[in-house]
Amino acid sequence: MRVGLFIFLLLPLGYLSAELFYFQSAIDPIKYIYTFTGVAGMVLLFVTTTISLIKRKINLVPYRRQIGLFAFFYAFLHLSNFIVLDAQFDMNFVIKESLDKPFIYLGMSAFFILLFMAVTSVPKWYAQYYSYHKAIYVVLLLVTIHFIMAQKSLSQAQYGYLFVIAIIAFFKLKQRVKF
Amino acid sequence: MKSLTSNDITPKELFDNRRKFLKLGVASLVANSALVDLLAKENLPMSNLNYVKDTNPNNLTLNSFEQITSYNNFYEFTTSKEGVKGLAHTLKPKPWSIVVDGLVEKPFEMDVEELIKKYPLQERIYRFRCVEGWSMVVPWIGFELNQFIRDAKVLSKAKYIRFETRYDETMFPDQTRGIFATIDYPYVEGLRLDEAMNPLTLLCVGLYGKTLENQNGAPLRLVVPWKYGFKSIKSIAKISFTDVEPLNSWQKENPKEYGFYANVNPKVDHPRWSQKKERVLGKFLKQDTLLFNGYEKEVGYLYKDMDLTRYF
Numbered sequence: 409m410r411v412g413l414f415i416f417l418l419l420p421l422g423y424l425s426a427e428l429f430y431f432q433s434a435i436d437p438i439k440y441i442y443t444f445t446g447v448a449g450m451v452l453l454f455v456t457t458t459i460s461l462i463k464r465k466i467n468l469v470p471y472r473r474q475i476g477l478f479a480f481f482y483a484f485l486h487l488s489n490f491i492v493l494d495a496q497f498d499m500n501f502v503i504k505e506s507l508d509k510p511f512i513y514l515g516m517s518a519f520f521i522l523l524f525m526a527v528t529s530v531p532k533w534y535a536q537y538y539s540y541h542k543a544i545y546v547v548l549l550l551v552t553i554h555f556i557m558a559q560k561s562l563s564q565a566q567y568g569y570l571f572v573i574a575i576i577a578f579f580k581l582k583q584r585v586k587f
Numbered sequence: 588m589k590s591l592t593s594n595d596i597t598p599k600e601l602f603d604n605r606r607k608f609l610k611l612g613v614a615s616l617v618a619n620s621a622l623v624d625l626l627a628k629e630n631l632p633m634s635n636l637n638y639v640k641d642t643n644p645n646n647l648t649l650n651s652f653e654q655i656t657s658y659n660n661f662y663e664f665t666t667s668k669e670g671v672k673g674l675a676h677t678l679k680p681k682p683w684s685i686v687v688d689g690l691v692e693k694p695f696e697m698d699v700e701e702l703i704k705k706y707p708l709q710e711r712i713y714r715f716r717c718v719e720g721w722s723m724v725v726p727w728i729g730f731e732l733n734q735f736i737r738d739a740k741v742l743s744k745a746k747y748i749r750f751e752t753r754y755d756e757t758m759f760p761d762q763t764r765g766i767f768a769t770i771d772y773p774y775v776e777g778l779r780l781d782e783a784m785n786p787l788t789l790l791c792v793g794l795y796g797k798t799l800e801n802q803n804g805a806p807l808r809l810v811v812p813w814k815y816g817f818k819s820i821k822s823i824a825k826i827s828f829t830d831v832e833p834l835n836s837w838q839k840e841n842p843k844e845y846g847f848y849a850n851v852n853p854k855v856d857h858p859r860w861s862q863k864k865e866r867v868l869g870k871f872l873k874q875d876t877l878l879f880n881g882y883e884k885e886v887g888y889l890y891k892d893m894d895l896t897r898y899f
Binding site: 435436437438439493494496501505508509510511557558560561562563564565 | 654657658662665666667668669718719720721769770840856858859860861863866868869870871872873
């Protein structure tokens with residue numbers, strides 16, 4: 409099951425690589441990598457929060473860490489795209505843009521929270537840092553704003569994502585705050 | 588590839604009947620067969636326009652016909668750049684007449700076919716830079732807008748030219764969506780009259796030797812190579828001359844981010860992203876963006892003493 413899940417979570421990367429290098433169908437490759445890795449990471453993050461939401465019905469909690477780590481992996485590819493292809497290792501540019509442009513510093517902040525969560529997800533530290541993992545909600549908020557700000561204007565598919573996010577947020581709030 | 592001469596251009600009558608010929612399986616009789624092979628190999632369209640070729644003095648590397656016609660911002664169809672091509676068939680570019688009104692001696696209407704007959708066509712190989720950060724090089728076919736303006740008998744009061752994309756819900760799906768539409772329609776753009784008179788400004792009817800594909804703004808569009816792509820309005824239905832600065836669609840949509848001028852300028856960032864570099868379509872690495880998209884020599888005088896940060 410775990411191996412199956414591992415392969416399943418690698419599929420987006422396989423698809424992206426095929427599009428980029430085998431079919432060479434991405435007309436604007438840097439943009440395509442951003443969109444693809446960004447959406448993959450964001451979807452997986454929302455999947456991890458949904459797991460605790462539905463754990464009484466279907467218990468997928470044992471797989472949550474693996475999915476969360478893959479979300480981090482796609483976020484890492486997303487950031488690598490910024491540094492390697494977009495900025496071509498011009499670290500002055502990376503730092504300046506990260507401080508200058510709200511949409512980039514929101515994304516950066518989200519990445520560093522995810523990095524902290526990934527590191528402290530090893531069993532030894534998890535017990536100690538468990539409560540800090542609530543920061544996932546900050547990440548979800550940052551990532552959603554980052555995603556909206558990256559667009560010139562929102563498409564219908566993007567409104568679709570936001571609609572699903574709103575539903576998850578609603579049930580999440582309902583679960584945590586007893587009405 | 589080998590350069591084409593006007594002898595290689597398929598006569599219009601034959602072109603219009605091309606499907607019939609193809610069905611008969613005698614396509615090779617239409618033009619010399621080597622040319623047909625070449626077009627197929629390079630994935631180029633059959634030429635159907637007569638024009639003077641651009642010598643490409645700047646040695647720009649063209650983007651492919653496939654790239655230029657598969658990655659389009661045309662919100663009347665969809666906001667997905669890859670999605671426009673598949674939806675654009677609802678646009679019917681023929682017949683198509685444009686209205687010319689406002690501060691002219693006498694308003695008039697003219698069919699695009701007439702325009703093509705009236706003005707000798709030229710190829711112009713221009714850089715094209717989108718405000719979103721990508722760019723391409725396109726061999727446009729058209730004529731200088733200043734020729735058209737001279738014939739329109741514009742009154743001396745006129746200071747600006749305003750363009751409108753066609754409003755027709757049967758052709759443009761996003762126009763039917765009412766309050767759910769992505770932006771307000773019809774799409775509007777404008778130029779200062781001296782910008783419009785600059786010899787680089789083109790009224791465009793084709794690219795790669797062929798009349799415009801729907802997704803590229805058939806049958807008539809504007810091309811202003813030193814400004815961000817959104818200034819180069821597509822599928823024009825109306826041209827008006829006015830004495831007030833037109834409120835262009837993107838400025839109306841978000842005045843903090845988009846202005847009237849929209850000159851390509853690596854030193855003036857978009858509030859949300861940098862404009863210093865650009866992603867050339869089809870490439871993994873970026874290149875530097877040039878002031879006025881590399882046309883400073885030709886258009887710099889238009890903005891002398893102007894604060895380009897304020898008039899972005």
